[in-house]
Amino acid sequence: MGLGMLSLNRLAYSQDYKKVHQDLVIVDGHNDVIYESIFGGKDIGQRLSTGATDLPRLKEGGVDVQVFAVWSDDAKWKTGAFEHANAQIDALEKMIVANAENIALAKSVRDIDAILKAGKIAALIGVEGGNMIEGSIDNLIKLHERGAKYLTLTWNYNVPWASCAAMESGKMDSKAKGLTDHGKAIIRKMNELGMLVDLSHGGEQTFYDAIAVSSKPILVSHSNAYRLCPHFRNLKDEQLEALKKNGGVIGVNFYSGFLDPEYETRLKRMYTRQFGKNADTTLSTWKMYDKLPVDVRYEVDAPMSKLLDHIDYLVKKVGIEHVAVGSDFDGIESAPQGLEDVSKFPLLTKGLLERGYNKADIAKIMGQNFLRILKENEG
Incomplete structure (x- = not known):
C-alpha cells in the first residue's frame, strides 16, 4: 500500500472516531474545577491557561454532562463545612448564570434531557465528603434540594459515622471501621431522596456496609482496579464482584497514580x-x-494504555453495563499522556475503538451507565 493510501486511511479513521464521539452522550462523573478555579474567582466561561477545565474546552471535548464536585479538606474545615459546601454551590450557580447560553444546572434526569435538547452542557453537583453534612440528615436534605446528586461518604479522613480508605488501609490510625447506625440511617435517607451513594474514598468495611444497607445501585465515582494498581483508592476484585451484584457503576479515574503503580x-x-x-x-x-x-x-x-487496561479489566470483572468515567480532572496533578484536559475526551473514544469496543459499548462507558443509575436512584 502506498503512502498516499495510508494517509487517506488515517484521515478516514480520524474522522470516524470524531464522528462516533460526537454522536455519544458524554458524562464525566467527577471534576474538581469548582475548588480549583471557580471558587477562587477564575472565569471558566473563557479558555484558561491553567487547570484542565473550562467551558470552551468542555465543548471541544464533547462533554455533555459534567458532575462538578463540591469538596472541602476535612482538616481545614472541622467546623463550618456545610456553609463552605453551600458557598461552593453559590459560586457554581453564579458561573452558570453568567454562561446561561452554554450551561444549565440539572437536578434530575429529566432536566438533563431538556438541557441537552437545548444544546447546552448539563451541570450536576456531587458532594465529595460526608464532613460537609456535619452529621446532619437535615443538611443532607438541604444539599440535595440545591441539586446534589451524590454524596461521597468520606474523603481521606474518617467522619464520625463512616471510615475512609486512607484510614482503613493503615495509612492513618483508625479506631473504628465501617458505618455506624447513624451512617446507615444516612444511606437509607439518600435512597429515599434518590441521591446516589458514592463509595470512592470509602474504606472496605464502609463499602460493604453501604452495599448491604442500600436498596439502590451505588456509585464509585472515581476509582480504578486494585489488581492493576494496588492503591487504597482502587477497588479489589471482591469489591468489584459486590458492585456487580448491586447493579452499581464504577467511574474510571484518570489519575496516573491510580492507574500506574510505577508513577510515583x-x-x-x-x-x-x-x-x-x-x-x-x-x-x-x-x-x-x-x-x-x-x-x-x-x-x-501514565501512558493512555494504562487507562484502557483498567477499563478492559473492569469490563471483564463487572460487565460493560457497570463501567463509566470519573476523570477527577483538576483534582489530580497528572493525567494519562494525551488526556491532559477535558478537551481531549475524543481521544479516549479513539482508544476504546482501537481496543475493539463497538459504538454501543462505548456509549455505555462514556455516559449511558452513569445516566442509568441516576435514573434508577431517582425512581
Whole structure:
C-alpha cells in the first residue's frame, strides 16, 4: 500500500472516531474545577491557561454532562463545612448564570434531557465528603434540594459515622471501621431522596456496609482496579464482584497514580534528575510534579494504555453495563499522556475503538451507565 493510501486511511479513521464521539452522550462523573478555579474567582466561561477545565474546552471535548464536585479538606474545615459546601454551590450557580447560553444546572434526569435538547452542557453537583453534612440528615436534605446528586461518604479522613480508605488501609490510625447506625440511617435517607451513594474514598468495611444497607445501585465515582494498581483508592476484585451484584457503576479515574503503580517512582526519579542534590522527594507528588518543566511532565504521566487496561479489566470483572468515567480532572496533578484536559475526551473514544469496543459499548462507558443509575436512584 502506498503512502498516499495510508494517509487517506488515517484521515478516514480520524474522522470516524470524531464522528462516533460526537454522536455519544458524554458524562464525566467527577471534576474538581469548582475548588480549583471557580471558587477562587477564575472565569471558566473563557479558555484558561491553567487547570484542565473550562467551558470552551468542555465543548471541544464533547462533554455533555459534567458532575462538578463540591469538596472541602476535612482538616481545614472541622467546623463550618456545610456553609463552605453551600458557598461552593453559590459560586457554581453564579458561573452558570453568567454562561446561561452554554450551561444549565440539572437536578434530575429529566432536566438533563431538556438541557441537552437545548444544546447546552448539563451541570450536576456531587458532594465529595460526608464532613460537609456535619452529621446532619437535615443538611443532607438541604444539599440535595440545591441539586446534589451524590454524596461521597468520606474523603481521606474518617467522619464520625463512616471510615475512609486512607484510614482503613493503615495509612492513618483508625479506631473504628465501617458505618455506624447513624451512617446507615444516612444511606437509607439518600435512597429515599434518590441521591446516589458514592463509595470512592470509602474504606472496605464502609463499602460493604453501604452495599448491604442500600436498596439502590451505588456509585464509585472515581476509582480504578486494585489488581492493576494496588492503591487504597482502587477497588479489589471482591469489591468489584459486590458492585456487580448491586447493579452499581464504577467511574474510571484518570489519575496516573491510580492507574500506574510505577508513577510515583518515575516522578521521583525525574524530579531527582532535574534538581539533583536539591531534590526533596519527601514533597507531595503534586508539588514535585508542579515543579517539573512542562515538557518533562509528559514523560512522567501514565501512558493512555494504562487507562484502557483498567477499563478492559473492569469490563471483564463487572460487565460493560457497570463501567463509566470519573476523570477527577483538576483534582489530580497528572493525567494519562494525551488526556491532559477535558478537551481531549475524543481521544479516549479513539482508544476504546482501537481496543475493539463497538459504538454501543462505548456509549455505555462514556455516559449511558452513569445516566442509568441516576435514573434508577431517582425512581
